[in-house]
Amino acid sequence: MLSPVSVRRAGVSLTLCCTLLVGATACNDDDKDSAATPTGSSSAEKQKFAKTRFVANAGLAAGATYQWIVKPFRAGKFKSGADGRRFALIKAGLAGAFTYNRLKAATKNAQGDPTLAKAVAPLSAGIDALKDLPSKLRKGEGTDSIVNSFDGIINDVKGAGSSAGAEVKDKVPSAGELAKG
Template identity: 75%
Template sequence: MPRSLLRALVPLLLCALLAGTTAACGGDDKDSGATPTSTAERQKLAKTRFVANAGLAAGATYQWIVKPYRAGKFTAGADGRRFALVKAGLAGAFTYNRLKAALRNAKADPTLAKAVAPLTAGIDALKDLPSKLRKGDSTESVVKSFDGAINKVKDAGKGAGAEVRDRVPSAGELTKG
């Protein structure tokens, strides 16, 4: 396959994939297994799910948004710029989805709910940023918005006894949302 044709097809395929996955990003992270019976068990599972979802969001942000930005992959004329921007757009949609799930999880734990509640507006503001990343619009402000939201969620979790560590999602997890 000629390289020019491949360069034209990759962004189109990734955009089509993104369109399909963002439509399905409203998915819940409900467990299909046994349900906890006591309030303490529900709170423990909520905290665990919060840490998992926030960790995935943090890992995706660092791996596919912050790290490429720092490496200069988003600057005009950079080698692989278009592909880096498309991946960053996918990661942005994934991050937004996982942060929304983490907020839902936090609501089930009183300590986390108090710590994370002020972050809701900041996370909601991330909703339109993936499309800006894909277009290459003001990448510096977009990267700072994602990084800032992740750091605030990590700080809130740590303050509530739920330390969040970066966990880079697999490509499959990234496309599933």
């Protein structure tokens, strides 16, 4: 017959062994990368998600460019002496920074899809050229060429997306999203 003390010792021993086994398994570095990196079910899903993220980011960039840069420019809001010029230029500068940010994200997303990556790769230099333009736009310097640069790059990105089967439609971000970048 087993005494209560021997049953207690067996229980403690079993608990201790299980704890050590679980602890040793959790500390193993061999599976560190596979546990930290979630993977999709297939490469087709990864490509589909890459295109979807590309379309979303490029659409936000296109919407911001049209709503706060191209449209006010065509309405004459950037001309010297125009009513609300300063506020329009500040919003355009914010929209320019937002557009640059979203286009960089869209370029990164395009890398997940081989066809899209090939279509967008030639546009990287043009997107990088937009980096300093938002500050110039806020100051009101050379607005004609700046607006044309933004509009041209957006149209090129839309064309590249369409050629790769990822049609980009304008999606105007809210003023809050614009301010967040």
